[in-house]
Amino acid sequence: MSARERSDSDTDALRREVEALGPWFHNLHLPGGVQTAPDHFLQADFPRFKWLQIERHVPRDLSGWRVLDVGCNAGFYSFELARRGAQVLAIDHDEHYLAQARWAAGQFGLADRIEFRQQGVYDLARSTESYDLVWFMGVFYHLRYPLLALDLLARRTRRLLMFQTLTLPGEEVHADTQDHPITEREPLLAPGWPKMAFVEHRFAGDPTNWWVANHAACEAMLRSAGLRVLARPAGEIYLCEPQAPDPVAREQLDAVLRALG
Template sequence: MADEVQRQIDALGPWFHNLHLPSGHQTVPDHFLGGDFPSFKWEQIRAHIPEDLAGWRVLDVGCNAGFYSFELAKRGASVVALDMEPLYLDQAQWAARQFGLQDRVEFRQQQVYDLARSNEQFDLVWFMGVFYHLRYPLLALDILSRRTQRMMMFQTLSLPGEEVYPDTEDHPITQREPLLDPGWPKMSFIEHRFSNDRTNWWVPNHAGIEAMLRSSGLRVTARPAEEIYVCAPNAETAAWKWDTQYDAVFPRGAVPNEAQETAAALHAVEAGA
């Protein structure tokens, strides 16, 4: 039986997530990132997620082989896991059966942009390791913000530095020097490849990450580790409340602003309880 499990692991390779299977097998024990990936990431952030997720609906964007989906499902959540890569979905569905979690995780071959045509809402949106791979990242963040009822776990590749420029409220059109400051919110565009990956499109700085989160209607509540941000809904800062560009993407009334504001208010009450 053990040899059969290893045969199936090999047949489904190559793997990016090192899953520790109930059989004792690991899917990629010698990970090129070093260490036990993504277990070491999970150890950094697990304390920021409720231990009991019973009744929670979770969205895992870019689920890969399902590591985070499984950890959240083990805490009682009902998980919708998205990925566009058929190999990853095959791996995740096979692994879900190994863990006995196939009834708690729904896998979909879907892009994040497809959610703009949906009314679905999620208590927790897991958005790690995807943002910088997207050609239209801020659009994706806006879409996911409007689907987030309680919290979002956000992670992206980022530029070095923690600087934040103190005054980004407004400047005359002739005063552009502040835009060159290391702390001005910005993203570097990757035209060709970065880390030998042509899907690495953007690398934001810390100030840019926080500014984009705020602009999409989210507030940072914690930073468990480098490049990782825990967020809660904050519709008051959302540009989609006044910028009509989003009407071309979001069906009118699909996710009313009032519903988002109510969710944010409920979250604030729960956080203060």
């Protein structure tokens, strides 16, 4: 068999493995040029196009950084962060995606830098570990209890948190959200008042899409969870650093943690 024939048959074998592990949500570019989801329903080359928008906001050298990738899916972001030197804990509650991620880590030679664990975000309530960088992209709106997850993750963040969620149209931010008398409710209807649309049934055909926040709500929820927005690398994406959380939010998270034992 010629070298060319050998490489064609290797590529065919790789394609068969990719197909057997499908369907894929992340389009990974595997060694040899095979892609896992080249015809993505959301956007061409997802999520690489997003990574290209945000990567300059992430330190080039993550040596010595411990990263938590929440809802890692097939591991696209874990791989990029591990390539920058980070040690990554990548969690997802869906074993189908974790199988893809573990397999792809082997293909990329990154298996020793990433631990993949089948775990839900709320399971972090039972751990006290903290992380230099928490990657929380594409998960918040899938959660019925999104602020519980955000509060937990803010507490676990040592240096940076990258947040992305599905948002409502509009960039307005209402100037005065400090306090209003109970009889004065109109300001709550202002376009820039922090709001989340609740999805009782489905959105985009997905029954796990529960909440769609506006921009003002994203910023307000991040602040009250104890995160200061440092940059907005792209639409719906917020890079944050830890700050003191709202004291009432802190008490309420403590109460939940006590109740969970």
